[in-house]
Amino acid sequence: MTLEKLDKRDRQILNLLQDNGRLSNAELAEKVNLSPSACLRRVKQLEDSGLVEGYHMQLDMKACGMSGAAFVFVTLDGQGRDSLARFERAIKEINEIQDCYLLAGQYDYLLRVIYRNAADLERIHHDILTNLPGVVRVNSTLTLRAVKHTGKLEV
Secondary structure (H helix, E strand, O other), X not given: OOHHHOOHHHHHHHHHHHHOOOOOHHHHHHHOOOOHHHHHHHHHHHHHHXXXXXXXXXOOOOOOOOOEEEEEEEEEOOOOHHXXXXXXXXXXXXXXXXXXXXXXXXXXXXXXXXXXXXXXXXXXXXXXXXXXXXXXXXXXXXXXXXXXXXXXXXX
């Protein structure tokens, strides 16, 4: 199933579940005016189609002891397939790296890194980021606060 083939109810289901993934099937069915069995069938089809990547709980960063986030631009010593693969394998094991994007342009990667305090950020920079495979330069930008943070896609 592709996004273009979704009907109004499928789109409603996806938007409602993006807003609240904990909606019960009965609540969801009521909101989209379907029987619970028909609603459950549609949700299962949407999940099986590949449109739904997963469900997760989002924790508050500060409540979990993380006082800040930094965006880190990374330059590697080469852009060959092996260099990229080594770097990507390594970053998948590091919990402090929340997001990683391969870039086109001046830098090779953009990372979003979370940290507890200035000493923790220094540890991450010195002990982790600069020791990743192939890294020749890191350029960090610290965030002051999140103005908007969402993973919701309009469907």
